[in-house]
Amino acid sequence: MAKAKVTFSDVNVTVNVPVGTRIIELSEAVGSYIAYNCREGDCGVCLFEVIKGRENLSELSDQEKTVLRAHFQEIMDGWRAIGDLDKLQARMQRENFIGKHCRLACQTQVFGDVIVAPL
Amino acid sequence: MNKPVWLSERVQWIGAFDPDMRSFDVILKTPNGTTYNAYLVRGSEGVAVIDTVKAECADQFFARLEAVCTYAEITTIVLNHLEPDHTGALPELMRRAPQARLYISQSAQLMLKALLNRRDLDFTAVSTGDNVSLGDRNLRFLHTPYLHWPDTQCTYLEEECILFSGDVFGCHFCDERLFNDKVGDFRFAFEYYYARIMRPFREHVMKALTLIDPLPINMIAPTHGPILRDQPTRYLQRYRELSGQRLHKELNAGEKTLIIFYISAYGSTTRMAQAIRDGAEQVAGVRVSLYDMEGGDADLFIDLVEDADGILIGSPTINGDAAKPLWDLLSAFSMVNVRGKLAGAFGSYGWSGEAVQMLEGRMRGLKMRVPLDGVRVKLIPSAEELELCVQHGRTVGEHLTGSNAPRVIDMADLLASRQPEVESNATLTRE
Numbered sequence: 001m002a003k004a005k006v007t008f009s010d011v012n013v014t015v016n017v018p019v020g021t022r023i024i025e026l027s028e029a030v031g032s033y034i035a036y037n038c039r040e041g042d043c044g045v046c047l048f049e050v051i052k053g054r055e056n057l058s059e060l061s062d063q064e065k066t067v068l069r070a071h072f073q074e075i076m077d078g079w080r081a082i083g084d085l086d087k088l089q090a091r092m093q094r095e096n097f098i099g100k101h102c103r104l105a106c107q108t109q110v111f112g113d114v115i116v117a118p119l
Numbered sequence: 120m121n122k123p124v125w126l127s128e129r130v131q132w133i134g135a136f137d138p139d140m141r142s143f144d145v146i147l148k149t150p151n152g153t154t155y156n157a158y159l160v161r162g163s164e165g166v167a168v169i170d171t172v173k174a175e176c177a178d179q180f181f182a183r184l185e186a187v188c189t190y191a192e193i194t195t196i197v198l199n200h201l202e203p204d205h206t207g208a209l210p211e212l213m214r215r216a217p218q219a220r221l222y223i224s225q226s227a228q229l230m231l232k233a234l235l236n237r238r239d240l241d242f243t244a245v246s247t248g249d250n251v252s253l254g255d256r257n258l259r260f261l262h263t264p265y266l267h268w269p270d271t272q273c274t275y276l277e278e279e280c281i282l283f284s285g286d287v288f289g290c291h292f293c294d295e296r297l298f299n300d301k302v303g304d305f306r307f308a309f310e311y312y313y314a315r316i317m318r319p320f321r322e323h324v325m326k327a328l329t330l331i332d333p334l335p336i337n338m339i340a341p342t343h344g345p346i347l348r349d350q351p352t353r354y355l356q357r358y359r360e361l362s363g364q365r366l367h368k369e370l371n372a373g374e375k376t377l378i379i380f381y382i383s384a385y386g387s388t389t390r391m392a393q394a395i396r397d398g399a400e401q402v403a404g405v406r407v408s409l410y411d412m413e414g415g416d417a418d419l420f421i422d423l424v425e426d427a428d429g430i431l432i433g434s435p436t437i438n439g440d441a442a443k444p445l446w447d448l449l450s451a452f453s454m455v456n457v458r459g460k461l462a463g464a465f466g467s468y469g470w471s472g473e474a475v476q477m478l479e480g481r482m483r484g485l486k487m488r489v490p491l492d493g494v495r496v497k498l499i500p501s502a503e504e505l506e507l508c509v510q511h512g513r514t515v516g517e518h519l520t521g522s523n524a525p526r527v528i529d530m531a532d533l534l535a536s537r538q539p540e541v542e543s544n545a546t547l548t549r550e
């Protein structure tokens with residue numbers, strides 16, 4: 001079976017996975033600080049950052065797009081206390097994050113090597 | 120009965136007393152009840168109502184309000200915080216004073232829609248720098264989020280230097296004399312409220328104090344408990360003390376702290392704890408403290424937990440469970456912010472070793488990071504097993520300082536190590 005490497009940069013762990021694996025199947029087990037809640041693409045809690053290899057991830061579904069958009073709005077409104085909120089908001093204003101650098105861990109499947117991190 | 124209380128000629132308290140309440144939101148004990156403070160400000164060209172009360176106390180609120188104004192006079196409703204104890208009477212107030220404009224914080228918008236379930240809702244979202252004028256009285260808004268919800272804000276009455284602060288600087292203390300120079304001794308309630316409600320947000324408290332500091336303050340009017348008119352700035356100072364960095368952290372900037380809490384039945388888990396400590400201390404820049412929870416009470420350690428970068432918990436497995444003092448310790452973790460701290464567990468066991476995974480699960484639930492599998496040892500640790508504990512400690516230390524060697528693992532192995540073992544063999548399980 002085809003394999004891919006997923007590197008979680010916050011804990012410095014690389015996992016060899018079969019292609020098609022979802023990020024969330026790994027993130028908690030390696031102790032990465034990528035959080036999750038619903039596991040169904042609803043809540044947006046599992047936002048993570050793609051540092052390298054975004055072309056190796058599954059396409060964005062419409063649902064993921066909608067949830068991402070809603071949750072970026074919440075971040076902009078100050079609704080989510082994640083890390084350094086001011087910095088994140090500033091960054092989001094500069095770049096179009098949706099689907100580019102940020103994805104949902106419970107939705108995103110891996111098809112090639114990637115490096116990921118919590119937001 | 121139900122008379123308003125004058126803070127000044129133009130400002131009245133129109134809140135509610137709830138002397139029989141004995142516990143608030145389940146987590147807070149309220150041995151003499153609480154108050155829901157709402158206020159009315161009268162200007163030459165308008166009347167503002169600042170916050171309301173919980174639904175069950177709405178009668179008191181409306182009676183006091185009606186004693187000082189008519190509904191038609193109300194131009195402005197300010198909500199500093201949308202929790203139901205302050206918005207319970209809002210729908211009825213909006214029905215009686217439909218012309219009044221609603222002012223809420225930017226972050227309160229989503230929640231307000233959910234709270235009132237109305238599509239046609241009209242309001243103004245405000246932030247630091249925004250004002251609303253009542254003619255010869257002006258309200259200014261301060262964006263002070265996360266005290267203790269994302270939506271919280273404070274409102275400042277310019278001409279009288281009164282800060283309507285919302286929950287922050289409040290406490291659950293019900294005394295009809297209402298002013299801090301008249302009521303009984305409420306210091307305990309004040310500190311307790313801070314510890315249970317505000318403390319997890321202490322960084323946000325510091326940010327809020329930066330906004331408040333430049334303002335002259337005659338009075339702090341919070342949403343619960345006494346109105347602070349006698350030496351109000353002392354309460355600001357107290358919050359600053361409580362929220363500031365503790366000495367240890369300042370003296371040892373850059374150092375990572377690891378705390379190991381454990382309980383031992385026959386000394387095995389103690390020896391493991393010591394070996395893990397020895398290993399972690401080999402990593403430069405890591406400072407380790409060891410605590411036997413048999414000699415301590417969970418509450419005593421909360422300061423340490425708050426400041427720690429990493430926390431390990433060691434427990435023997437007794438009747439298929441971790442020892443109770445450790446569960447008590449974990450339940451106290453909710454008093455501070457532990458999100459993202461490194462965590463792990465370890466322990467010895469007789470014939471089944473569930474405690475370690477149960478503790479790890481709980482710590483994951485608290486959104487702590489558990490990057491390494493805990494070490495488990497059957498019965499008495501051998502020299503070899505203790506050496507593995509030392510190595511484990513070293514790896515934990517390296518994770519704390521970010522100097523851990525990159526690790527490559529197959530998914531199948533990663534997931535296998537997360538399965539609870541049914542019948543354990545005598546060997547040590549390790550990542």
Ligand code: FES
Nearest residue numbers: 039041043044106
């Ligand atoms: S966990 Fe809820 S959207 Fe991914």
Ligand SMILES: [Fe+2]
Nearest residue numbers: 200202267286
């Ligand atoms: Fe509240």
Ligand SMILES: [Fe+2]
Nearest residue numbers: 202204286342
């Ligand atoms: Fe409250």
